[in-house]
Amino acid sequence: MAKNVRAESDTSTEEKIKKAAHVVFKRKGFAATRTRDIADEAGFNLALLNYYFRSKEKLFDIVMKESIQQFLKGIAGILNNTALSLTEKVSLVAENYTDMLSANPDLPLFILSEIKANPEKLALDLNFKEIIMRSHLFEQIQEATGKTINPIHFIINIISLTVFPFVASPLLRVIGDLNPQDFNSLVEDRKKLIPVWIETMLKAH
Amino acid sequence: MAKNVRAESDTSTEEKIKKAAHVVFKRKGFAATRTRDIADEAGFNLALLNYYFRSKEKLFDIVMKESIQQFLKGIAGILNNTALSLTEKVSLVAENYTDMLSANPDLPLFILSEIKANPEKLALDLNFKEIIMRSHLFEQIQEATGKTINPIHFIINIISLTVFPFVASPLLRVIGDLNPQDFNSLVEDRKKLIPVWIETMLKAH
DNA sequence: TGACGATTTAATCATTTGATTAAAATAGTT
């Protein structure tokens, strides 16, 4: 009964607070966000945060876990789809990541900063290593380069070329004198460029 | 007279506090560092921080300014050295940056995070835009690609491939199962790889 | 309706934290 009432409101207050927490934590990071910021963003009283989530840290852990899942969502499927060529995989990753990051531009810097601040919180979560190091893409890279080079370099290159512009966007705005519109078409262009670049890089080995 | 005494101790207390501030701010970021952390790291009483630097924020501004200078130091010279070929420039940038970041691994994530948190603090400082957009390297990229593509892409690529591993190192340690030793030789390898990659990427246009 | 549980709020607490102050220690000068 109590559960029922609670379940019905899952789409309202509790969810709204979590949503607000996502926004504020990603915008300002754990240390710089005040629980009052989240309450204000959600439009509720401060005490509700503790009522629903016990503490700032517990709420943060939930946001972090969901953010990491968001960061990986859809990637594992691409990496291990044996029907796709190497370049097709890279295209799909570049496109999916660019779209996802365009919708969530704060996500990568948030994850990288908070993992650095608290590396142990990543360990308990998903097994990144297995997903990537045993992936079909990994084998394809080995094949393409004739094992002359550690495939991890190309994993890094794909991620770097795709994700870094979002991590560095405040800097790029200044360096490149880009307004948000320009930045948008820049990363849009890179969807098609990155697969070409990666392919030519692979051929160099 | 007063100035003299002060000047002599510039290499002791005041400098030690600033040094400690560099360490702690870069390790934890502005919001997460306590002034007491800095005092402890320096081995002095908390009040000395305010005695020498007035406030946490003033001290931070100094650290930030010096960090940005460190981040740019030596680069402008390379970018505009007309005696160097494009690939030579890329090699020098990759080498210098890798060495500098190996010695200061916290630097890039610190700068990117804090600039995102406080974009206006960058504006008053050096004129990034001019340094890069009017550089000799910029012209060389235009020449190499026959103006078929915005050179900013290659500026981004060079920085991405060089800097991103350091920004993502906590993640890479988990994904790639790299210990610090492995990470070291990985970025060391990339010093030579990145110029080759950039060259082949340019030829693709 | 009214009673009960769930939800929400206002008020308050205890701790943390940036900053200040007054006094102590130190060093240099005469």
Added chain:
DNA sequence: AACTATTTTAATCAAATGATTAAATCGTCA
């Protein structure tokens, strides 16, 4: 040694902040 200015410390303040509590409100069902 005595005086002075500088440096350093211990103690304390005031504001911010995460958390709690008690009361008010709301919704549901008998």
